[in-house]
Amino acid sequence: MTKVFINGEFVDHEEAKVSYEDRGYVFGDGIYEYIRAYDGKLFTVDEHFERFIRSAGEIQLDLGYSAEELIDIVRDLLQVNDIKNGGIYIQATRGVAPRNHSFPTPEVKPVLMAFAKSYDRPYEDLENGINAATVEDIRWLRCDIKSLNLLGNVLAKEYAVKYNASEAIQHRGDTVTEGASSNVYAIKDGAIYTHPVNNYILNGITRRVIKWIAEDYDIPFKEETFTVDFLKNADEVIVSSTSAEVMPVIKIDGESVGNGNVGPITRKLKEGFNKYIETKSK
Known part of the structure; x- marks a missing residue:
């Protein structure tokens, strides 16, 4: 069964749900990265998460994770899904709140989600x-x-x-x-x-x-x-x-x-x- 990381834990993909009030769903209010894996190793992963954190800063989103913690998450995601060659998609949204264009007040916790898939080079x-x-x-x-x-x-x-x-x-x-x-x-x-x-x-x-x-x-x-x-x-x-x-x-x-x-x-x-x-x- 494919595992997905969402809200701090790994769950079966059928259990990975998004709230209808998630700001990523209703506004596209979030960011993402896509990291390549070759032979079970992450390629240019430091550069990817440096950019991910920069993107978060540009939209005034406090991720609540360090680059090192994010790298650990995607590495664990590869392992739990037994993927050697493929890619990992990770995104963060501003979180779940009643629909209003301005940022939620008070702030809500961001939603972090990631999944991996196996595929070969083109x-x-x-x-x-x-x-x-x-x-x-x-x-x-x-x-x-x-x-x-x-x-x-x-x-x-x-x-x-x-x-x-x-x-x-x-x-x-x-x-x-x-x-x-x-x-x-x-x-x-x-x-x-x-x-x-x-x-x-x-x-x-x-x-x-x-x-x-x-x-x-x-x-x-x-x-x-x-x-x-x-x-x-x-x-x-x-x-x-x-x-x-x-x-x-x-x-x-x-x-x-x-x-x-x-x-x-x-x-x-x-x-x-x-x-x-x-x-x-x-």
Whole structure:
């Protein structure tokens, strides 16, 4: 029986219930993280919970847990579900209170929930690449917070699916921001370009790993804005996320990227990523 962590204990998934007055349910008033497990170890877990705690601070949410306590929870969750390779979803909401837009007064206890699932790495897509579609970025102006408010991302992803694409690459006006569930990179003349870290994108953990790999291999990593046209004329394009890892994009809006094959810099980044799995998992 699958175990879920909720309100301080591990329960069978059929017993894991959410109140109709939970502010995460009625307002999307909460945050989340998603952590990858490889061979029973948590990958870049310190970085994930550093971001989780930052997101909590940005929405004025006192979690009541330290990073170390949160790491212990997700590690125990892996063990009770006997998961070696997969992912852990964890979220915190502001808690249960009568529906009112302002914060509850007095404060209520946050609701912390986490579950784990087993799955393998996306080997076929990593080897062959995926298709992407471009779409206007209609999300709010605090995309740096990993909040539960993902309707804009959901609509973008559904748009991509309708056009036989695995990811939606979003743009504000002509400026590429990020994917519906990933960061985006254009590789041109041997350099990697990606949107700078600000309120328009989430500072992805895999994005940080790619930056480390670029430094290891002396590949220029340019954190600056670029246009949709620049993206479509890049030599290589990748997207990255905790579940997608370093994912090649071989077509955008039905047109081939570069020569339509996974390129040499992408392959080097994937090689470096495999090395970091060994050194950043614990």
